[in-house]
Amino acid sequence: FACESTPELRTISQKTLLRTHIDLNDLTIIKAYAEAYNQIVNNISSNKKHHKISSREHLRFILKLSSETQNQTTVNPKLLTNEYSFDLIDELLTRFSLRSDDIFIHLDCSYSHVLLQIAAMISCKKIIGIEKNSSIKKIEENFRFWMKWFGKSYSDFQIIEGDFFDKNFRSILKSGNVIFVNNKTFSNEKNHNLKLCFYDLQSGSRIISTKPFIESNNRVTARNINDIDSIISLRLIENLKTNTQLTFYLHTIDYSKIEQYFHRKV
Secondary structure: OHHHHOHHHHHHHHHOHHHOOOOOOOHHHHHHHHHHHHHHHHHHHHHOOOOOOOOOOOHHHHHHHHHHHHHOOOOOHHHHOOOOOHHHHHHHHHHHOOOOOOEEEEEOOOOOHHHHHHHHHOOOOEEEEEEOOOOHHHHHHHHHHHHHHOOOOOOOEEEEEOOOOOHHHHHHHHHOOEEEEOOOOOOHHHHHHHHHHHHHOOOOOEEEEOOOOOOOOOOOOOOOOOOHHHHEEEEEOOOOOOOOOOOOEEEEEOOHHHHHHHHHHO
């Protein structure tokens, strides 16, 4: 499996390790074999410090890695309910073209399926997940373990325990320019309160959600010019190739809407 994900390892192993007969009853031989394997992996890793996993070339590897991570956790089974297939996340990543200077924040990141796949696939400045359930930290630990084990690099990320409405998270939310949240089950009040948090986001920031925060036909008027709706543009994400029960919406912080309003008034 490791050879499939890293061609260099297969090439070297075929010339060395795979030619060696292993007596599984001899612990000395097993230890020597493991040390030789680790040395090969360390050499490959040191020569390819910035090796990233291609979203398509190694998609099967990430699926396997995630499965290994989940199987060794003791988190609440309800957290393991997954609405995001790897193909869906891969397609969304292609649509949104995350950049190396982006700070991606996943609110209510559940068992961090989206966050970990992005960390493995994309080079972002920072990836942050906020989740109330403390047991989610075990998945983070296992992910880091397996990535190191297979000699794979990943973007800097952290999972923080807590409620994203807590005032202590306002500075973190403000620092992000790509926000992801599955808010389809949020109450109207919770959605409204979350929308107010977007006041602090910089112009051009994107919010990806599963329920719109504003009306699709929203226009800037004298009545709502002081509302946050006046600086948010909304677009439905259509024609996804991956089958999903979810609908995604892209919101963009856009101060030009107010400028255009005043230009029309002149």
